[in-house]
Amino acid sequence: MVIGLVDPGGPKAFSVEDRYLPFLTADSPDVVLESHWGVLPDLKGWDQAFDTQGVWKLYRSGEKMALELSAPSSGPTPYQVAVLDPNFRAGAIYSRQSPNESEGRFPLAYPLAEVLMIPLVAQGRGVLMHACGVQYGQVGLLFSGVSGAGKSTTARLWKDQLDAHLLSDDRIIIRRHGSEYKLYGTPWHGDARIVSPDSAPLQRIYILHHAPSNKIQRLDGSEALTSLVVRSFPTFWYPQGMQFTLQFLGEMCQTIPVYHFGFVPDMSAVDFIKSHLLKAEN
Secondary structure, three states: OOEEEEOOOOOOOEOOOHHHHHHOOOOOOOEEEEEEEOOOOOOOOOEEEEEOOOOEEEEEEOOEEEEEEOOHHHOOOOOEEEEEOOOOOEEEEEEOOOOOOOOEOOOOOOOHHHHHHHHHHOOOOOEEEEEEEEEEOOEEEEEEOOOOOOHHHHHHHHOOOOOEEEEEOOEEEEEEEOOEEEEEEOOOOOOOOOEOOOEEEEEEEEEEEEOOOOEEEEEOHHHHHHHHHOOEOOOOOOHHHHHHHHHHHHHHHHHOOEEEEEEOOOHHHHHHHHHHHHHHHO
């Protein structure tokens, strides 16, 4: 998905955050958003559809959607509002600007771009996962985990391995192309601060958790699906997207092996996975 950002003549230009620079492209946009600075739209009278309890809220009014973003550092009032068409493919971003700012903040700064991407991929395109993605040789490995499970640790362990390329240490998009599933890197990194616009064909999925020794257990059926759903970004406020996500992950579990991976946070975990892949080939 390519997002086009247009400044129709705001008071100050915006800069692009470093994490997004590798993802800049001249391709035609799938989504076009205008960026405005100053007064935020008043959402009084809009119906609240979803609340993350402190980071962002989703509102509806007729066919329009609105995302309202807040943060403790910005004070008691929201710092950003995005008013969007129902398919999230067009709209406008309104950002509050401090008087001492020499230029505008990046309008798609975290978490807005990520929040926008969740329903966009859920419209039949794929799913966003809490995961570290590794391309090892010609195959893609997904190491998925909740916060603190070891995604960034796993990324650091694989970072300097020969024939290994890191796609992300925290957020990965999975898409299907025919009978093949592919991993895509995103700009939304974790503690290891690893991002990449590259992709790799998905071959194995490992559900991370810390353990006293390295071991794996194959998951099947509902256990595999449940493990992936809780580590994805399901669209609870968007029933069609939720239905697609469940179907997508369910079908993927039938094609791609899913394992629980209890690991020790040292290089033995990397050697263990390499050995596991080698055994699968023989």
